[in-house]
Every structure is written in structure tokens, then in C-alpha cells.
Amino acid sequence: MTHRSDREFRIPGLSRVEGEGALNLRVDGATVTGVELNIYEPPRFFEALLRDRGYLEPPDITARICGICPVAYQMSACLAIEDACGVEVTAEITRLRRLLYCGEWISSHALHVYLLHAPDFLGYPSVVELARDHRAEAERGLNLKKAGNALLELVGGRAIHPVNVRVGGFFRAPALEELRTLARNVLRPALDDALATLQWVAGFPFPDFTVAHTLLALTDPRQYPIEAGRPGTSTGGSFPVQDFERHIVETQVPHSTALHASLDGGPYLTGPLARYTLNHATLSPLAREAARAAGLGPRCDNPFRSIVVRAVELVYAIDEALRLIAQYEPPSPSWVSVPAADGVGYGATEAPRGVLFHRYAIDAAGTVRSARIVPPTAQNQASIEEDLRRYAERHLDLDDARLAHECERVIRNHDPCISCATHFLNLTVDRR
Amino acid sequence: MTPAKLAVWKFASCDGCQLTLLDCEDELLALAERVHIAHFLEASSAVEGGPYDVSLVEGSITTPADVERIHRIREQSRILITIGACANAGGIQALRNFGSLAEFRSLVYAQPGYVQALDRSSPIAAHVPVDVELPGCPIDRHQLLDTITALLAGRRPAIPTATVCQECKLRGTACLVVTRATPCLGPVTRAGCGALCPAFGRGCFGCFGPIDAPNTAAMVSALRRLGMTSADAVRVFRTFNAANPRFRQAAEEAAR
Numbered sequence: 001m002t003h004r005s006d007r008e009f010r011i012p013g014l015s016r017v018e019g020e021g022a023l024n025l026r027v028d029g030a031t032v033t034g035v036e037l038n039i040y041e042p043p044r045f046f047e048a049l050l051r052d053r054g055y056l057e058p059p060d061i062t063a064r065i066c067g068i069c070p071v072a073y074q075m076s077a078c079l080a081i082e083d084a085c086g087v088e089v090t091a092e093i094t095r096l097r098r099l100l101y102c103g104e105w106i107s108s109h110a111l112h113v114y115l116l117h118a119p120d121f122l123g124y125p126s127v128v129e130l131a132r133d134h135r136a137e138a139e140r141g142l143n144l145k146k147a148g149n150a151l152l153e154l155v156g157g158r159a160i161h162p163v164n165v166r167v168g169g170f171f172r173a174p175a176l177e178e179l180r181t182l183a184r185n186v187l188r189p190a191l192d193d194a195l196a197t198l199q200w201v202a203g204f205p206f207p208d209f210t211v212a213h214t215l216l217a218l219t220d221p222r223q224y225p226i227e228a229g230r231p232g233t234s235t236g237g238s239f240p241v242q243d244f245e246r247h248i249v250e251t252q253v254p255h256s257t258a259l260h261a262s263l264d265g266g267p268y269l270t271g272p273l274a275r276y277t278l279n280h281a282t283l284s285p286l287a288r289e290a291a292r293a294a295g296l297g298p299r300c301d302n303p304f305r306s307i308v309v310r311a312v313e314l315v316y317a318i319d320e321a322l323r324l325i326a327q328y329e330p331p332s333p334s335w336v337s338v339p340a341a342d343g344v345g346y347g348a349t350e351a352p353r354g355v356l357f358h359r360y361a362i363d364a365a366g367t368v369r370s371a372r373i374v375p376p377t378a379q380n381q382a383s384i385e386e387d388l389r390r391y392a393e394r395h396l397d398l399d400d401a402r403l404a405h406e407c408e409r410v411i412r413n414h415d416p417c418i419s420c421a422t423h424f425l426n427l428t429v430d431r432r
Numbered sequence: 433m434t435p436a437k438l439a440v441w442k443f444a445s446c447d448g449c450q451l452t453l454l455d456c457e458d459e460l461l462a463l464a465e466r467v468h469i470a471h472f473l474e475a476s477s478a479v480e481g482g483p484y485d486v487s488l489v490e491g492s493i494t495t496p497a498d499v500e501r502i503h504r505i506r507e508q509s510r511i512l513i514t515i516g517a518c519a520n521a522g523g524i525q526a527l528r529n530f531g532s533l534a535e536f537r538s539l540v541y542a543q544p545g546y547v548q549a550l551d552r553s554s555p556i557a558a559h560v561p562v563d564v565e566l567p568g569c570p571i572d573r574h575q576l577l578d579t580i581t582a583l584l585a586g587r588r589p590a591i592p593t594a595t596v597c598q599e600c601k602l603r604g605t606a607c608l609v610v611t612r613a614t615p616c617l618g619p620v621t622r623a624g625c626g627a628l629c630p631a632f633g634r635g636c637f638g639c640f641g642p643i644d645a646p647n648t649a650a651m652v653s654a655l656r657r658l659g660m661t662s663a664d665a666v667r668v669f670r671t672f673n674a675a676n677p678r679f680r681q682a683a684e685e686a687a688r
Contacts, residue, residue: 042443042444042494042495042498042549043494043537043549044444044494044523044524044525044553045525045528045537046524048528048531048535048537049524049525049527049528049531053667054664054667057667057671060637060671061524061671064446064448064523064524064569064672065446066446066447066448067445067446067447067448067449067450067451067570068447068448068451070446070448111451111454115454115475116475119477125476125477125478126469126472126475126476126477126478127475128460128461128464128469128475128476129478131461131464135461138461139461142457142458142460142461143457145454145455145457146457146458149455149457157628157629157631157632158570158625158628159455160448160451160452160455160570161448161569161570161639163628163629163632163634164632164634166634171629171632171633171634172632172633172634408477417447
């Protein structure tokens with residue numbers, strides 16, 4: 001430490017995030033001179049342990065990177081492996097993947113909105129205390145989460161680490177009648193709950209704080225991006241998925257076991273804010289109208305209002321799941337054969353937290369030769385630090401405990417998944 | 433009566449097993465009235481010190497600091513329950529135990545020197561005594577609730593000792609090995625998932641880990657007979673419970 005610090009303290013807990021991290025803030029007078037979001041989640045070396053595995057294994061293995069968004073890992077892995085082998089699945093299989101993925105968006109967004117993020121706005125340490133004063137809202141959130149999990153269980157077999165996904169499609173396609181029953185009994189009521197959620201969170205008090213981040217999200221002129229799309233940016237560019245690593249460069253920093261990513265040399269943001277701003281036009285009419293009624297314009301650059309955007313996406317994911325079920329025809333067969341081929345394949349999908357990229361090199365015998373995974377939270381780390389710098393600088397009048405609390409909120413805006421990026425926040429503030 | 437103090441701890445893991453507690457949507461608020469959730473970082477920013485009546489521990493030990501931390505948690509916990517394949521058997525990250533950490537590290541990180549990690553990913557029981565092990569990758573929600581309920585009632589939780597095969601029979605799923613010649617680890621894998629994969633037409637891949645005395649030699653020859661290569665059979669045992677001694681032995685048998 002080169003600075004002599006007048007004050008230094010630690011607060012146990014980045015809490016209500018997925019994983020273990022800490023924040024170091026250096027303050028020199030009225031200037032924040034250093035922000036380091038430390039991620040010390042122990043590394044698990046997935047890219048190394050995938051080497052020499054069978055080419056059909058990455059969906060199950062990479063799901064274990066994250067218990068919150070296993071479907072995202074399964075989907076990006078399937079796309080990349082199918083690409084390497086030169087196989088395209090049928091439109092029916094793609095739609096069933098989108099339906100499964102809707103389940104993960106519903107479950108993950110309900111978890112973040114109600115259990116991780118809403119307590120910040122209403123001043124509670126967790127949903128348990130929130131439920132003492134707002135029982136109906138807490139139960140609504142848990143019901144929404146349960147609806148997402150019910151969809152995941154029906155299509156995927158279980159909510160955490162689904163078993164029904166395979167390279168090429170699904171082991172078994174759900175029966176139309178099972179899905180219709182779920183739509184009627186679970187998803188229809190959930191849609192009303194999601195609309196009520198949006199109204200509820202839109203009324204939270206939001207700090208006046210905007211950041212014009214460069215944004216990255218998948219884009220698709222036909223539909224809001226979930227299980228596929230072309231990477232696009234707020235600067236107007238777009239590129240094919242196979243060029244991802246030409247634009248996104250990951251570098252290692254000493255204070256984190258997650259790699260830091262940059263887009264064409266600069267920091268950027270992926271996730272709900274980016275997705276919404278770049279794809280507002282392809283939301284369903286219901287979701288778009290609900291967003292408008294909730295006071296959102298076609299873009300959102302206040303990170304605190306990300307909770308409103310997640311609620312819009314909650315409405316969208318349920319609306320979309322209902323649409324997919326209404327049009328559902330069981331894919332038959334439920335999977336296409338993907339013979340091993342010597343090649344390199346690329347896959348990117350929209351995890352609840354943003355773009356998730358996979359690349360695999362496979363040989364003709366079906367052995368994985370190399371693997372590359374770029375998760376959303378690693379991509380967002382530099383932008384989260386930028387938000388922290390700006391927000392903290394405006395609030396240096398706060399005492400250390402209050403400032404720490406505010407910084408945690410800034411971090412939670414981006415729903416960082418530290419398990420993904422490689423959780424517990426210690427906040428250290430050095431003031432001089 | 434003071435409610436029991438519950439703590440949830442994380443080591444190297446995906447967060448999926450602790451998420452299972454939050455996935456008890458119908459029971460979560462009722463449970464929070466019966467137990468006092470004193471430490472659960474994923475769910476609450478309120479953090480209380482020990483001692484704790486029950487600690488749920490997720491994840492495996494992979495760093496020098498974590499070795500210290502699990503000892504402190506054990507000292508503070510009356511009952512320590514490990515949840516899931518990482519905590520029970522080292523998890524998928526224990527694949528490093530069969531390779532070289534230096535090589536793994538250099539494949540992922542440009543400057544491996546920054547990264548603190550042990551050569552091996554080890555289960556919690558390799559470091560401290562464990563009272564109950566909940567199997568699974570991830571654990572089963574009903575087993576978790578049954579276990580917490582049993583402990584609150586002061587009885588020993590009943591962790592299934594049967595095989596996935598027995599659950600298939602109970603569920604009425606036709607045997608995949610017999611009817612479709614699909615390789616399946618059901619005969620050596622601990623029950624608890626409800627024989628989920630076979631119900632989806634997929635062979636069991638052993639995510640709940642082995643039963644107490646699996647006949648792995650017979651299992652290996654059955655897998656070979658069903659068309660798996662030796663390398664395939666090694667890999668199937670070296671996945672989420674790779675460092676479990678019985679699956680480790682099975683992988684060695686398959687390699688012969």
C-alpha cells in the first residue's frame with residue numbers, strides 16, 4: 001500500500017450476489033483514485049478440464065460453472081459444438097430450446113428482482129425480513145420463481161443442472177398436453193404476477209444516476225435475443241459470433257481471479273440494460289407496452305433501474321413462453337445426430353446476465369482439443385468499477401458504513417455472478 | 433424455544449446447492465420462522481457470528497485460505513452438513529487431481545502466479561468431521577427439507593442408501609439397459625434424484641455418487657458390453673464425483 005490511509009475498514013459480505021468478492025476503494029480528498037472489485041472466488045479451471053473430454057460432454061460439464069444459469073451454459077455449448085461439427089438443428093428444436101431458456105430467465109430474474117435486489121430499495125437485509133412487512137409481494141416473487149422452475153423442470157428435467165439437454169436437441173420432447181397444462185395453471189397466472197411486479201418496482205425510489213456505457217448484446221431483427229443472435233454494439237457495429245474474440249479481449253488483472261474483458265479496446269456492458277436498449281423494438285407488444293407504462297423509454301442508462309428492465313424481461317419471458325407453447329409441435333425426433341468432425345465451433349446466447357460465449361476445437365475422433373468460455377460477469381467487471389468510481393465520488397460525504405452500503409447497491413445493479421466470473425464482499429476504503 | 437441458528441457456507445462450487453434452499457419456494461418463508469438464518473450471503477446482507485446449530489457447507493477445498501476457513505466453521509457449528517458433489521467428493525474441479533495444476537492454471541490464466549490454488553480439490557471430510565452428507569449435483573430439494581426437518585425434530589436424517597435402479601422400479605420406468613441397450617450407472621449410483629435421467633430416456637451418469645458397496649467391476653464390464661470404449665468408461669466415472677474413492681477405483685478398473 002503506497003497510500004497512507006487515515007481510515008481503513010472492512011465490511012463482511014458482498015451479499016446477495018452469486019459468489020465471493022471484495023471491493024477496495026481508494027479516496028484521496030474528493031477524488032476516488034482507485035476502485036478494485038476483487039473477485040477471489042477460487043478458480044475452477046473449466047477451460048483446462050474440458051480438454052480431452054468427449055465432445056458431447058461440455059453441456060453437462062459447463063452447466064456446473066453456474067447453478068443460477070446452467071441452461072445458458074448448456075445452450076451456448078450446444079451451439080458451439082454443433083457449429084464445430086457443421087450441424088444445424090431443426091426449427092422445432094430451436095424453439096424448444098428457447099422455451100427452456102425462458103424458464104431460466106423467469107427463475108433467475110425473479111430471484112434477482114425479489115430476493116437479491118428489491119431488499120436494497122425497501123431497506124431490508126433479505127427477503128425474509130421484507131416478507132414480514134410485504135408478505136404478498138414476497139410470496140408473489142417466490143411464485144414467479146417457482147413458475148420458472150416448473151417450466152425448467154418440465155422441459156429440462158430439473159431446475160438446477162437440467163438433464164434433458166443434449167448436443168443436437170433433447171433426450172425427450174415434452175408432450176403438448178403437459179405444456180398446455182403448465183401454461184394454463186402456472187404461466188398464465190405468472191404473467192399477471194410479472195405485470196404486477198413491473199408496476200411495483202417501477203415505483204421504487206431511484207437515485208438520479210446515468211452512465212453512458214458502450215453496450216454489447218445479441219441482436220436479431222425477428223425476435224428479442226435469447227438462445228441465438230448476432231453480437232451488436234451501441235456504437236452501431238455488429239459482427240458474426242465467430243469474430244467474437246477479435247472484438248472482445250480478456251486480460252488478467254492481479255486483483256481478481258476473473259479475467260477482465262474489453263470491447264474493441266474499451267470497457268463495455270452486457271446484460272439486461274444492453275439487451276433492452278439494443279433490442280427494445282423486438283419485445284412483444286405486451287412487454288413493450290408494459291415497459292412504456294412503467295416509465296421506461298427505448299433505452300435505459302440508469303443502472304439502478306436495471307430492476308425495472310429485469311421486470312420487463314420477466315413479462316417478456318412469460319409472454320414468449322406462452323406463445324411458444326401455443327405454437328408447440330413436439331420435435332420428432334427430439335434430437336438430430338451430430339457426428340464428430342474435426343473443426344472449431346462458436347456459440348453465443350443471452351444468459352440472464354448477458355452474452356455468454358463458448359468456443360470449442362474438436363477433433364475427428366470427438367475429443368475436445370481446446371475450450372474458451374467468456375461469461376457475462378467477467379465482461380462487466382470494468383464497467384461495474386466505472387459505475388462505482390462515479391457513484392462513490394458523488395457520495396464521499398457519507399460515512400464509511402453508508403458509503404459501503406451504497407457501493408454494494410451499485411454492484412448488485414449488475415447482478416454479478418461471481419461463480420460464473422470465477423462471493424462475500426469485503427469493502428476496504430482508504431481515505432487520505 | 434429459540435429457533436435453531438442456520439448458516440450457509442460456500443467454497444469452490446457453482447452456488448447451485450445453496451440455491452436449492454431458495455428453490456424451496458413454498459417452504460422458505462415458513463422455514464425462516466422455524467430457523468434463524470444467521471449467515472447466508474447469497475440471500476442476506478445481515479450476517480451474524482457463531483456459534484451455529486446447523487451449518488450447510490457447499491463446495492470443495494481448493495485454496496490454502498479455505499483449509500483454514502473450514503476449520504473455523506467446524507469449530508462454530510454443532511452440526512455440519514455438506515451439500516452436494518463438490519463438498520462430498522471434490523466436484524468437477526477435482527479433475528485437476530488427475531492432471532497438473534500448473535498446466536491447468538497456465539491454460540486459463542496468462543500470469544498464473546497471481547492465482548492461489550492447491551494442487552487438489554478435496555472434499556470437506558478430508559479436513560474436518562462431517563455429520564451428514566447430502567448427495568447430488570445438485571442436491572435434491574426434498575432431501576434438503578427432510579434433513580433440516582429431521583434435525584429440528586432431533587432425529588437422524590434418512591439419506592437413501594438404495595440405488596437409482598430401485599427408484600426406476602418404483603417410478604415404473606422400463607430399464608434402459610434391457611430395453612434400449614443404453615449404458616446407465618443406475619446399478620452403482622445412490623438414489624435420491626427419483627431416477628430422473630432414465631425417465632427422460634437418458635442413462636444415469638452418476639451425479640449422486642456411488643452407493644456404499646458398488647460392484648464397479650461388474651458395472652465396468654456391462655458398460656463395455658454396451659459399447660463404451662475404455663476411455664468413455666473412465667470419463668463417465670471421472671465427472672462430478674471423480675475424487676470419490678469408489679468412483680476413482682471404478683475409473684481405474686475401466687482403464688485396465
